[in-house]
Amino acid sequence: MVANSRTLTRAASLRGGVGAPGSPNTPPTRFFTEKKIQHESLVTGAIESAFKEMDLQIERERTVYNISGGCTALVVVYMLGKLYVANAGDSRAIIIRNKEVIPMSSEFTPETERQRLQYLAFMQPHLLGNEFTHLEFPRRVQRKEVGKRMLYRDFNMTGWAYKSIEEDDLKFPLIYGEGKKARVMATIGVTRGLGDHDLKVHDSNIYIKPFLSSSPEVRVYNLLQYEHGPEDVLILATDGLWDVLLNEEVAEAVTNFLPNCDPDDPHRYTLAAQDLVMRARGVLKDRGWRISNDRLGSGDDISVYVIPLIHGNNLS
């Protein structure tokens, strides 16, 4: 690679970017190249804007209605033959097609969003209120370890390397805990969603909100690309369901439930959703609520939608 293939020469720079800073005062050209924007990007952008706007509305209204707290948000939009599934938080959407599971969302946790969170804290360290460090360590660092070498991970690393422990590394880590117990600033385990504008680190003036993103991930599913049967469905559900049941267990339950319904019953998909809620809640036994294989039922809210895809079939 030679330098002038990576950086523009003066002449090329002028050709490439009329009106770019540093270019002489050439009169602006009349015609501009314009990026082609696909329809799909417009729907995705509209959904992304809607999430941002909703979060701002919650911020405005929370004083009027005296509502605090936050929530996960999972939305599906059908438009021009495509499903747009937008997720910010710890809910989940899956499509079951021909008994196979197709994930339609991913979860946003301190672990999956580690690099974004560390990068933000690195660039705006005042958000850590002098109490936290943006670096990650395999365990809490002890005072007697200052000056010794320990493994660490920074925002731009996926692996672990050694550093000499400094005073600053004794601060509590921005991200701490593993799996279900991972938390941002020892407080929250979900890193996207709406609301939570007033949430602070316990007994401090450190706000959590700057680390929470209201941006959804939007996945697109082309309904017209497949012929869907009556048991092909989109399932949207909160973590109350997914905490206790695997995708495959949910798929199996729905796939077994639907054929036993009257095919003309308009409520069969609602019944399938109710069945899923019951499977996640379980039955009250001597030692609490129990689901299959004597596992503990969900103690959380359980919301489930089962949406048939057969009506999306291309009839033309």
Add this chain to the structure above:
Amino acid sequence: MVANSRTLTRAASLRGGVGAPGSPNTPPTRFFTEKKIQHESLVTGAIESAFKEMDLQIERERTVYNISGGCTALVVVYMLGKLYVANAGDSRAIIIRNKEVIPMSSEFTPETERQRLQYLAFMQPHLLGNEFTHLEFPRRVQRKEVGKRMLYRDFNMTGWAYKSIEEDDLKFPLIYGEGKKARVMATIGVTRGLGDHDLKVHDSNIYIKPFLSSSPEVRVYNLLQYEHGPEDVLILATDGLWDVLLNEEVAEAVTNFLPNCDPDDPHRYTLAAQDLVMRARGVLKDRGWRISNDRLGSGDDISVYVIPLIHGNNLS
């Protein structure tokens, strides 16, 4: 989802993070949970640190040796049966196995790194020197369009939405141009690499370096998982090769070249690399250097390594 499943109660917070800010002065426990770090993460972390260190060394030495400019960096490390391919820049590595192409790196350009670059500019706007806007528009905005609506894209969007054009939106976009012509601040088309500490926007005091990352992407390939034949190779090459030849063309060329060599010739892989360079440079004809199908040859530096994988076979 209920609030206390997302945020820790006071009691849980103390259990979850002893010594967390805001917790009472409980004596620190003697034992800590420790994250298990895999061997693979240590090698990856060491490579990531090496890239960072190399970039710092270039920064220190550039005054002593009076060397300016920057470069792409592509490294392969073999350790304990695994290949680690680390890439920062616009070089590329592929594995050819049984005539199939396995990409071992991805390119870092203003387009693939748009969100990282916009996020940085959004959080540290002084880096834009009051000359650029971090927002993306489908084309240059004209003064007469102030107050009108236009599509835009921010760091946290993958789609496009509408906004009212303001005075600030008239600034030159941080990322401008499409495909091969995409540039950061009208200057550079590769967003990771080493060096370029002194690179500035033409005729300005705006430095490019803060936007360039020296962090490589590290991909791991387990050599022991497959039995490799004599024509299975790892190819590392600079953009001089990939600008004019597709992965598939390179794979076909190597796969056709190697069987025609003497299998005992220790130089056959070097010869295959030379063959690739010639195919990318082409032959001087009336209208310049031409490669197959009368396409233009590469005008850039062309560096190629062809590394046999057969020596990695598990012999135990």
